[in-house]
Amino acid sequence: MSNKRRAVYILAIVLSVIYLLWRVFFTIPWHANIFTLIFALLLVISEILSNFTGFILIFFRMLATRKKQDITIPDYDPKQTVPDVDLIIVTHNEEVELLRKTVNAATFIDYPDKSKVHVVISDDGNRPEVKALAEHYHVGYSGVVDNKKAKSGNINSTMAKLDSPLFVIFDTDMIPFSGFLNATVPLFQENFRQLEEDPDNTEPLGFVQTPQSFYNADIFQFNLFSEKVIPNEQDFFSRDVNVLNGGNKRALFTGSNAVFLRKAVDEVGGFPTDTITEDFELGTMLNMAGYISLATKVPESSGITPIDLKGVIKQRTRWARGVIQSCRNLHIFTNPKLSWINRLILINTYFYWWAFFRRMVYITAPILYALFKIQVVNANFWVLMVVWAPGYFLLHYVMGDTSGMHETNGKIRNERWGEVQETFFAPYLFIPVLLETLGIKAKKFKVTSKNVTISFKDRLYMLPYFFLWAITLISIIKFNYGKYGSEILVGSVITFWLLMHFINLSMCLFIAMGRRVYRKNERFTRQISGQVRRDETWHPFTTEDVSEGGIAFTMPEDSGIELKEGDKTDFQLEYRHEKIMLHGKVARISHRGKQAIYSAMVSVEPDRNRDYYLQLIYDGANQTLPRVQDTWITPFDELYMNFIVRAQAFERNFGRRFNRF
Structure with missing residues (x-):
């Protein structure tokens, strides 16, 4: 990092600290009624915590070096015997066909000595069909x-039942690459040596x-028609923040796709x-026991992420409650076994889940003043501009500069998209986080279903977004109605925040509205x-x-044949020195210039052909989804595009119904 950039980061922190000191000592309405005072204190505490977590990210970014972040994967040491590795695929009640893809991929994993790779299905349910799947692939089974x-x-x-020195954990839907x-x-x-x-x-x-990593578009990408614009929402943590943690040798374990030293896990009690x-x-237990943890940048497996609103909310609620539970179990604020860097990472993780409570406070504060004249900040407009504006906008710039710097050819996420995603989860996560903090546990959680099911009850999940959107719109109109001249200027800060929240909530409404799923299977770019x-x-x-259900292909211009839509035929793909036989028909023909592109629906026999075909599809990341954000597309562009696309869809549906009559 250059000295100039470092100086800008430090200046942003200094100006923000000055603002926070001013907020604490000069703007709290101590003599107001109890409701106003409580909300005023919640607001200033929220601001302090938001700035604190931002400071931690800036600090880690300044602390990071290219050498620490970019882990170089060494070659196998020819002087060392490669260790045995147990590949444990964990399943609960997921569909067998989903599990099949992961088990199949595990049998294709490359290793210098394949006899030392032991694949085992860990079945919580002891299901006969899962045991039969294990027998089909000649892998171990533990029910x-x-x-x-x-x-x-x-x-x-x-x-x-296992004893290899290394073991790997894969979830049912996380398909490993070879x-x-x-x-x-x-x-x-390298560490052993x-x-x-x-x-x-x-x-x-x-x-x-x-x-x-995920091979399907997440709820933000899919429902906002942004599959080509923004990366998966979880990429910011997995490919950036956790890599920073790993640079400090304290990467967090995220549940799947990790390799463990068996001795270490046994030492902490499993x-x-x-x-x-x-x-x-x-x-964290492994870190406290003296073991380091690393995080790599490049995905080596890929799974499926839920895209239905109910499923996503339930998944995040489970994660939020679980992290609060674990932070309490680990005593992250007082545990003497935690190093200072480990403690800082855990505290930052803990406060991340409080971001949704803070977001609800931020949304509510300007509404209270706009609709009810409840003033939770005592401040003169001009003093506010002098003390707040420089620090806020400089910190905003720095946070945008530090968000997703992982990629050399772009950023994973900017701050504006972070606010949209935070706003989306806020109405459903702030209460569970509060309850879990108070020790009020939820009932038993279920594994998140990856199937998209949208019923009328599921549609009700959008009501909180609609309520907040409507009341914010009313606040904007009421607060600015009849104002002119200096009144508009003095009220511009309230209007600014109302408009920011209105844009974020509009995006959340579009996400909650959903989008019809037509495609049964995800497409992967593969040149075979x-x-x-x-x-x-x-x-x-x-x-x-x-x-899984089709292929798109091109033929040489001098092939001398022309296929037509509806033609039934056979296809043969060459992969890993095997010939994969497919049966199907041409479903659609499109053109790229003079080049014809044929799309065919295909099926494959449930034998070795199927295993190789599944491996051909899933061995590698889905390159049709972006790894970095398109910086030319802003949330305003997304808002406009969603409005146009959905308006056109409504017009088409209305036209069809009208024509029936």
């Missing part, structure tokens, strides 16, 4: 009956976390069973050579993209 300890109990039961072990195990080999050569100055490696976020807690049968002759082609 649990009457498990009372959730995911941790399931894993601990399986681990009791290079997964090659991108992680050499880090352990360093421990032998210099044990006094080498910390043992407890686990390596690879990014959580997976903890007194929390619903056993991943977060286990990672193949052949299509025509008149008993095979003709070459190259795929553009593939999915």
